[in-house]
Amino acid sequence: MKPEDVTSADYIFLSHGHFDHSFDIGNIAKRTGAKIFCSEEAKEIFLREEVPEDQIRVISGGEVLEFDAFKVTIIKSKHIKFGLTTILWKFFSWKVLKSIRHLLRLARQYPKGDVFGFYFELKNEPLTFCHFGSGGYFREELEKIRPDLFLAPVAGRRNAPQALAKMTQILKPKMVIGHHWDDFYPPISWRVPIEKFERIIKELLPTIIVKRLEPLKEIEINPLR
Numbered sequence: 001m002k003p004e005d006v007t008s009a010d011y012i013f014l015s016h017g018h019f020d021h022s023f024d025i026g027n028i029a030k031r032t033g034a035k036i037f038c039s040e041e042a043k044e045i046f047l048r049e050e051v052p053e054d055q056i057r058v059i060s061g062g063e064v065l066e067f068d069a070f071k072v073t074i075i076k077s078k079h080i081k082f083g084l085t086t087i088l089w090k091f092f093s094w095k096v097l098k099s100i101r102h103l104l105r106l107a108r109q110y111p112k113g114d115v116f117g118f119y120f121e122l123k124n125e126p127l128t129f130c131h132f133g134s135g136g137y138f139r140e141e142l143e144k145i146r147p148d149l150f151l152a153p154v155a156g157r158r159n160a161p162q163a164l165a166k167m168t169q170i171l172k173p174k175m176v177i178g179h180h181w182d183d184f185y186p187p188i189s190w191r192v193p194i195e196k197f198e199r200i201i202k203e204l205l206p207t208i209i210v211k212r213l214e215p216l217k218e219i220e221i222n223p224l225r
């Protein structure tokens with residue numbers, strides 16, 4: 001699916017400014033008129049990309065926003081720490097060194113900024129879910145929410161499967177779906193073994209339903225309560 005395939009959107013909730021999250025957002029917002037909810041730092045990215053300012057709403061964490069069909073709580077969050085062995089391994093790879101200038105430019109143009117999670121409560125369906133774009137967190141913030149479904153970002157370091165299983169343990173959802181584990185930007189990124197995450201969840205938390213994302217395939221999410 002390409003950004004051009006997104007033909008309608010009302011709201012975009014951005015977890016943080018890194019390019020792998022925000023690269024296509026300005027484009028989609030300009031085409032659809034969607035409102036972007038993001039950090040102060042990420043706002044600068046979209047102003048530079050000429051998204052009209054009244055389409056951008058700055059969030060700082062802790063807000064509860066009401067819409068017709070849902071309520072969303074903005075959760076203060078953190079970025080997962082990139083693992084040292086991963087960084088060293090990457091920097092000694094010739095392929096990575098060749099693309100490092102491009103990567104540094106992307107890092108400058110798309111600063112991380114504040115990091116958020118989003119907790120959605122649907123008004124017409126008995127379903128709550130949360131989305132995090134990176135696997136760092138404040139434990140006390142996670143303990144305030146009880147999502148039926150957790151969209152878990154299994155990425156960013158070698159032991160991401162274990163780290164995200166721990167986050168799942170705190171959230172205690174009824175269903176978990178891993179995302180962000182694909183090889184989105186080779187050679188900098190690598191495919192995270194999602195099978196490992198799913199195996200750990202099945203061992204530690206056998207009552208949780210685990211589903212796997214596949215491109216363009218729908219996933220059935222019946223009301224879980």
Ligand SMILES: [Zn+2]
Pocket residue numbers: 016018079134
């Ligand atoms: Zn990131």
